[in-house]
Amino acid sequence: MSRALQEPPFPLFTPDRAEDEAVLTAVPDRLPSYIADHRKRLRDRFIEGGAQAMPDYELLELVLFRAIPRQDVKPLARLLLDTFGDFNRVVSAAPARLMMVKGVGDAVVLELKLVEAASQRLMRARVLHQPLLSSWDALLDYCHTTMAHRETEQFRILFLDRKNVLIADEEQARGTVDHVPVYPREVVKRALELNASALILVHNHPSGDPTPSDADLSMTNQIVDACHALGLTLHDHLIIGKSRELSFRSQGYL
Numbered sequence: 045m046s047r048a049l050q051e052p053p054f055p056l057f058t059p060d061r062a063e064d065e066a067v068l069t070a071v072p073d074r075l076p077s078y079i080a081d082h083r084k085r086l087r088d089r090f091i092e093g094g095a096q097a098m099p100d101y102e103l104l105e106l107v108l109f110r111a112i113p114r115q116d117v118k119p120l121a122r123l124l125l126d127t128f129g130d131f132n133r134v135v136s137a138a139p140a141r142l143m144m145v146k147g148v149g150d151a152v153v154l155e156l157k158l159v160e161a162a163s164q165r166l167m168r169a170r171v172l173h174q175p176l177l178s179s180w181d182a183l184l185d186y187c188h189t190t191m192a193h194r195e196t197e198q199f200r201i202l203f204l205d206r207k208n209v210l211i212a213d214e215e216q217a218r219g220t221v222d223h224v225p226v227y228p229r230e231v232v233k234r235a236l237e238l239n240a241s242a243l244i245l246v247h248n249h250p251s252g253d254p255t256p257s258d259a260d261l262s263m264t265n266q267i268v269d270a271c272h273a274l275g276l277t278l279h280d281h282l283i284i285g286k287s288r289e290l291s292f293r294s295q296g297y298l
Contacts (some may be wrong), residue, residue, distance in 0.1 A: 079116050083109060100131040107135075107159055111151040120147045135160045136193040164190050168213065176244065177208045177279070183244075184282075184289060191248040191284045199226050199247040203240035204279070212238050228266040232274055242277040243267075252286035256297065264292060 086106055089097055098106075101121045108117040127145055128134045134142075139153045167186040176183050183202075191198055203212040214234070217225050226247075235243055245267065247260075256264075264281045271278045281292040292298045 101125055104131055104134060107155050108152060111155040132193040172210055174210060175208050176204060176210050187246050187282060187284050192286055194248055195250055197247055197250060201231060202244040202246065203235055203238050204242040206241045208242060211240060226263050228270045231267055232270045232276060235276055242279055244279050245281040246284065248284040254283040254285035254288060254290035256283055261297065
């Protein structure tokens with residue numbers, strides 16, 4: 045086995061609360077052979093076939109290997125999936141919610157959040173400083189990666205220059221499972237601070253259904269009026285659901 049695939053000699057982090065970690069008993073000096081063989085099989089399968097060759101729980105096991113290097117992580121992987129639903133929702137879950145799952149400690153949370161951050165950064169690189177109107181599919185991929193699996197609503201604004209190149213992507217507000225407070229005055233104020241010429245609004249519906257509410261329609265109309273008054277263009281308002289999105293522009297709301 046190459047050095048890159050060998051188990052680290054010790055856990056990356058020492059748990060602050062041993063009772064909340066998966067390691068509940070004395071850690072053996074050597075990994076039991078049946079666990080070591082299982083880990084090697086999973087790694088080999090991933091190297092040969094990629095993530096598409098693995099179900100969610102096995103991919104999650106791979107992520108957990110480094111956080112819990114001396115125990116079978118399959119039970120924890122299945123518990124996380126039972127709790128949150130799928131791999132994406134596990135990785136996107138808030139740290140406080142993850143810590144409520146028996147067996148999860150700081151090291152596990154860190155590994156999951158690193159995966160989330162890496163995926164978001166990769167997707168963001170495809171749209172930042174790019175003309176968004178000609179990179180629409182990449183924009184939708186980015187929005188789904190960052191927002192589709194959140195448990196609460198988030199409102200983001202994409203700020204564009206005169207050539208419709210993305211110059212900033214900012215979270216404007218966070219809310220509850222079915223509401224996020226948005227203030228049109230603050231939206232246009234921030235656009236002027238960034239010297240932006242156009243905007244794209246994006247928010248998610250944790251329910252998974254991207255159908256706009258009356259409050260969504262009213263808020264969007266208020267922002268349209270504020271943009272018109274200051275010479276700004278609102279290109280679209282996207283609502284991100286779990287597996288699909290809704291465009292206000294394509295649906296005739298704008």
